[in-house]
Amino acid sequence: MAATRIDGKAVAEDVLAKVKQAAADLESRRGVKPGLAVVLVGEDPASQVYVGSKGRMARECGFHSVTHTLPADVPQADLLALIDRLNADPAIHGILQQLPLPKGLDADAVVGRIHPDKDVDGLTVVSAGRLASGLAGQAFVPCTPAGCMVMLRRVLGDDLSGRRAVVVGRSNLVGKPMAQLLLLANATVTVAHSRTKDLPALCREADILVAAIGRPQALGPECIKPGAVVIDVGINRIDAPERGEGKTRLVGDVAHEPASQIASAITPVPGGVGPMTIAMLMANTVTAAYRAAGETPPTF
Ligand SMILES: NC(=O)C1=CN([C@@H]2O[C@H](COP(=O)(O)OP(=O)(O)OC[C@H]3O[C@@H](n4cnc5c(N)ncnc54)[C@H](OP(=O)(O)O)[C@@H]3O)[C@@H](O)[C@H]2O)C=CC1
């Protein structure tokens, strides 16, 4: 039987409805509009698309939204000075530095400059430390893994006790925080990466498989345990000559069709983790605004 399709777009709509309500509520009671600043350096076309949709969504949620676009050769000191200004700006509650940065800029230093209270991407050492210490309630959780957890909870419930999870990928942005969140939900977690031996055998033990490697359709049916829940984080653009000359399409890190024949539930690409990432960024921004106002934020 074909797997259930986990509709990330629909789940994202649910989250965004709550975000809009929470933002409207804060503004009407306290006169505070959540503010999000996105910083884009250079002209990577893919990044421009993401940044555009983040800005659009922020405005749709009733936020104050600003995008700072800097040239690829901006001096590091100027970028740090911009982050300092945003840190000090009371109208801005969340700062997102779009990654990767062009060569010559030190991403750790730039991200490290973001005030932890405004770190809606959850990438500072303080946020990572809070999450790893089990203080997820105080941390900003990186948006992509946070979105994966919302979808997983829709399928499996809040408690993953007894379930085996394999996360493929160990980046600070996705793999590592994903593993922490699964652990906090009581799953038994293994993190795999490019040096893992016999990856398919390991993946076949997974009741929950999270693929975040950035390799188009690399995980095939040999990696799927019958009945597994599969979360495909990968977003890869590949040539699609069947759609016409020069056309491309997006695919995940999982070979979707064959995996769907074995899994019980699976996220599509596009329309899976991507929309959830943007929704969770909005949720984190509202959370930051509530905290800045000295209020307990709602849960999303
Ligand atoms: N849907 C969304 O909203 C988002 C999607 N993404 C997508 O998710 C994917 C991963 O992103 P990100 O974590 O930033 O990527 P990184 O490139 O930072 O990390 C990739 C990880 O995958 C591992 N890896 C690479 N190749 C293999 C392989 N053949 N077998 C096993 N492990 C492998 C690497 O191992 P090692 O550490 O050993 O090098 C590394 O840990 C990308 O496709 C990206 O576009 C990212 C962010 C948001």
Ligand SMILES: Nc1nc(=O)c2c([nH]1)NC[C@@H]1CN(c3ccc(C(=O)N[C@@H](CCC(=O)O)C(=O)O)cc3)C=[N+]21
């Ligand atoms: N500091 C930082 N934080 C990030 O979260 C971050 C980043 N840098 N750099 C780049 C990656 C990538 N990323 C995506 C978010 C949404 C979609 C998304 O909405 N995708 C749509 C499709 C969009 C399309 O059609 O191009 C979907 O999957 O349905 C994709 C990718 C966030 N990232």
